[in-house]
Amino acid sequence: MKNQVFAMFCLFLAVACTPSAEQKRKKEEAQLEKMAGDVMVIHDRVMPKTGTIFKLRKKLMELEQATADSIAAKEMRDAAFALEEADDAMMDWMHKYTAPDESLPFEERKAHYKNEEKKILDVEEMTNSSIGKANALIEKYGKN
Helix, strand or coil, X not given: CHHHHHHHHHHHHHHHHXXXXXXXXXXXXXXXXXXXXXXXXXXXXXXXXXXXXXXXXXXXHXXXXXXXXXXHHHHHHHHHHHHHHHHHHHHHHHHHCCCCCCCCCHHHHHHHHHHHHHHHHHHHHHHHHHHHHHHHHHHHHCCC
């Protein structure tokens, strides 16, 4: 009799502690919401740098026009091109970004946000790298 009562108690405890489908869905939706927010936080860190990119490209082009050093001029053109590529990558990411279809299973929507996070992190790295190189060249050649 004690074994039956103990078994019934264990069964009751297992059922009572199992999250309902609604609780699971809410937890998954909260996780997806956080992931979407994380992607936008990265976007919001990178987006303001487009103005910096524009200013640096302009400065590099001015320096290129003012130099007689063909090697320096090529470095500046390459850096300006890298800035342009970073800006284009940001615009391309923004143009193509979409939230996953809500009818997709949780794991597919989760994978979608992970993929978008990787893409925008790549854009951020490209942006920061090109800005760093441009600043270094301006520092190097801008002091005449």
